[in-house]
Amino acid sequence: MKLDRETVSVLLAHRERQAAQRAARLEKRLPWTDTGKIFTREDGTWLHPEMVSDAFREIVAAADLPPINLRDLRHGAAALVKAGGGDIHDAKAKLRHSTISMTSDTYMELFEEYEEALTERAAAAVPRARRSASGTSAHAGASWRRAGQR
Numbered sequence: 001m002k003l004d005r006e007t008v009s010v011l012l013a014h015r016e017r018q019a020a021q022r023a024a025r026l027e028k029r030l031p032w033t034d035t036g037k038i039f040t041r042e043d044g045t046w047l048h049p050e051m052v053s054d055a056f057r058e059i060v061a062a063a064d065l066p067p068i069n070l071r072d073l074r075h076g077a078a079a080l081v082k083a084g085g086g087d088i089h090d091a092k093a094k095l096r097h098s099t100i101s102m103t104s105d106t107y108m109e110l111f112e113e114y115e116e117a118l119t120e121r122a123a124a125a126v127p128r129a130r131r132s133a134s135g136t137s138a139h140a141g142a143s144w145r146r147a148g149q150r
Contacts, residue, residue, distance in 0.1 A: 002094075011038065078107045087111065 003011070015038070022044060025032045033044040041047060056070045074095060081091045088111045092103040 014038070075107075078103075078110060082110055 018040070021042070022032050025043065031043055033040075035044060035046050037046050039047055039052070053070050060068060077094060078091045081094050086094070088103055088107065089100065091097075091107055091111070092100050095103065097103045
């Protein structure tokens, strides 16, 4: 999974803290389990998913946020892909969906707004003929007259 530079920096700092915790435990002859996991308990053992969910719910409550579960953050990730200028295919890749139809079935409404805005921006990029004071194209009358003379 691709991560932005700031997130990578935060994770590297976390790994350094974790290595220091490991060293301190081993120095005190306390057990440490090397699981290779990024987030672990104090002794290096894996975190049960429900422990992570419990901690997340506590953070949400402490921040006085509306109720949301950890899994719902995937929807937020799709919205961030959209906000960053990505399309439904980018969301499929970021969310690691196996098919575009899975992404489309879940997020199409979100990306339809994006498509509408993209369509308007694309249309605005197309050069238009100058408008006369009457609101028609300055060239429209000449074209129309030539067509009528045939």
